[in-house]
Amino acid sequence: MRAFASSFVRELDFLSRNFWDRAMVSWFPAMLLGILAWVFGAGVVRDLPIVLVDQDQTQISRELGLRLDAAPAIHVVASILDFGEAKQFVQARKAYVVVLIPSGASREILQGNSAAIEVFYNASYSTASGALLRDVNSVIEDYSAKLAMRQTAALQPSGVRPPPIKVQSTLLFNPQRSYEFQLVSLLHPALLHLAFMIAVTSALGRELRDRTIGEWLCERWSTVPAIAGKIAPYILIFMGWSLVVTVYLAKFRGWPIQGRVSLLILAYLCMYTAYSAIALALVGVTRSMMQSLSVAGIYAGASFAFTGAIFPIQSASGFARVWSQILPFTWFTKVLNGQWSMAGPPEVAIGYIGILCLFTGLGTLIGLPGYINAATQPAVWGRR
Amino acid sequence: MIARAFFATFKAILSDRPAFLLLGVSFVLYSFFYPSAYTGQVAVRLPLVVVDLDNSASSRSLAVKIGATQQARVVARAPSLNEAQILLEDERATAIVLIPSGFGDEIRAGGQGVVSLYGNGAYLLRSGAALSGVATSLGALAVESAKDQARTLGAPAANPLKVIERPLFNTREGYGSTVVPGVVFLIVHQTLLMGLALLAATLREAQGRTKFPLRTFLGIALAFFVLGVAEVFYFSGFVFWLQDYPRGAGRLGDLLLSGGLFVSATIAGALALGSFFRTRERPVQIWIITSLPIYFLSGLSWPIEAMPHWLAVFRRLFPTSSGIQVMIGLNQMGAPLSNLWPDLANLFGLTAAYGVIAVCRLVDFSGGAGLSSLTKGRIALSQKALSGADER
Structure with a gap:
């Protein structure tokens, strides 16, 4: 216990004396968390630019244009005749979508036929185009229903009926379709686990680089509590940041946690312990601060892409699936x-937390002997 | 003099293993590793659960027809919404179609039967677009189902407007081709920036602030410029071809000019920033945690229009923001340079602004350090560490 406490105090003392090392666990990650929160602060996209190519030039086409502009996600920046010119708008990123109303559209409608409205979207920008497509579709669908009523009333005044089936589309667990909730809730922990892993890898590797590991781990019997005492301040600091980002989203941005907060907090704790063990393994094996940091970057740097939470990893290549599974x-x-969003069964969550603990066990097993051993071998110290 | 500094810089990179890994190896590693996360294909047929609470002839026929559409396949039938929800949470299904009781009666009576479609919002980016496809195809089924009704009541209102969706540019719409072609330029940026900063920090740690004659400075900048342009062509040419991403839509000359501007802005920024680092390992720490925010500021995966105004301005400080937009414009959209000028002007401005800072910090017009200091930084650092150990 004494070794744990003295190591703990020693690490805090180091942080208090070194501005940039302190920055890497305090205001620097805080600033990055803040930027991510701000980027997605709007949550839902509004007033994205589209171009209307109205070749019909009738009352019906003009009304469709007005209705499109009135939809929340849509802002009609130009109404022109030439499709080529509209494509220029998209290439210059002044519009994401082009809605083309072909000439003769209203004649078709008045004759009781269907007119095809072509919606061209910039698939290179999928988020913006996706949000726009949804709104464009629903505006056209609504207007189509209105037109149908008007037309049927004109042809057979007695027999106006709505179409027999109506589809109501709802998103469970995120009915507001908030990108803020979807992305920020994942990006914040993604950033935190990277900053945490860097901090712990640096803390462990620094003792080797600065040749201080020998005097720090000199008492053979107390090495394990000493190492735990060194990592503990970082776990505390990052648990603090985890609470801050969770409260930010749950309380200030209004995305309450549907399931158990305690499980989420426990998962954070076990994730940090797992990454501590992996950091220990990296430093224990490479015995170099620089190398272990580089490997940590390759290992964890892209973990946001490999989680499968944004893009399905289940159907990706075998390598990607394995890589995804070896990331806590x-x-x-x-x-x-x-x-957070689904109020899923606690047993399932506890199972996942168990897997996180496996990483901790495995990482410690690999890293601890090598790291303790390095403390008695001055030849491996000081590698840059 | 410029040529000698140019070669001395490559020698310095080659003699420092972590710097070489960062500048010469990591981007190749990433070019294979990163796209693998996105090899998952866009689900052509969305797995659906059908909850039929009506159990009438109409509802059964609708359920069968849903399974026969191109957009969806029915993976299970569940007796209640709760049980269907479990399938959704297990990710065995992506959406639920709920046919409420009374659906058949409503249609026979000439009213409107309401079908509910539930998607999983916890995976918004995945399910958002796919869901609207299913909704559209369900709407089309409505017309067929109406035939029964029509026999007794006459034809219902026709559908005066129909929508045809057509993708422009990235027409394959794979997950990879919407993300990776942007991310690779972030990789170019981060490896150049941090590799250069690593060497600069090592030099500074070993022998304090070092200033160079202008020609040496230009030689160093040119060496990194060549490295950066090679990376841009490696990704735009080889990797995009290998992964079969949209490519080569623009002219080669345009790509050379824009890629060159992006790399110059990055190198100028790296030289300016690198002069501030004092610890060899620091750039690696920064590289790892800044990539995510810098990527989302680029405006590729999240529209610039939806960012707060000050961030939309602030993002221009990063060469990646304009660089990614320009490269997507050229590689995927085949945009002429005249359409990309605001971003090109920004890259030019960044090159000039960061360049001035770098010159002020690193150039000594009345002499400065010799070329030998370039390659000796690491050796000096090791010797310094050794002598420190002896004292201890």
């Missing part, structure tokens, strides 16, 4: 998704 962050996001 993947299992953490399963707990987060299950508990």
